[in-house]
Amino acid sequence: MKSITSFTLQYAHRFLGFKGEAQYLHGHTGNLTIEVEDTINTGVNMVFPCNEIKKTAWEVLKNFDHALVLREDDPLLPAIIGVYEKQGIKDGHPQNLLKGPAFKTELATAYPDARLVVTKETMTVEGMIKIVYDLLKDKLNISKITFTSGDNAASQEYNPAGTIERCPLCGIALNEQGVCEKCGYHK
């Protein structure tokens, strides 16, 4: 069985070198759906609480919200960093609060203080799915990711390995000691 959660991300990007309007900087509200597959946790009669999936995913993905996503070789990148630097907002601002922990993977690096994500490949919907899976595959039993943005949509299915042991009282994953960090349940 699956538990499914969706949320929106507002971001700006462009397709560097693309022969079409998308080579110009523009924005989207993207809709991300994450499907998590496991056995039904009999104690709570669910696979995984959707608000917990959202919380785990959002911690990382909020770095994409109200952010600029540019490819590492885009000449806009040094230009924008230069402007942010001059304005004194490159390394953060008191009103820049929607920040997750900075991350760096093979495919993407987040600079939350500057609300920038630098990607290795063009951030198409397909590219975003690869980035999201890479960031969350060790945290959630992901079986499918769907991302839609404007007229573009893509999805990819995965085979989650094994099952995650979850709290029978509140449904979240138990830690390595078999303890629920939310409600204190001991296995």
Ligand SMILES: [Zn+2]
């Ligand atoms: Zn676009």
Ligand SMILES: [Zn+2]
């Ligand atoms: Zn619990």
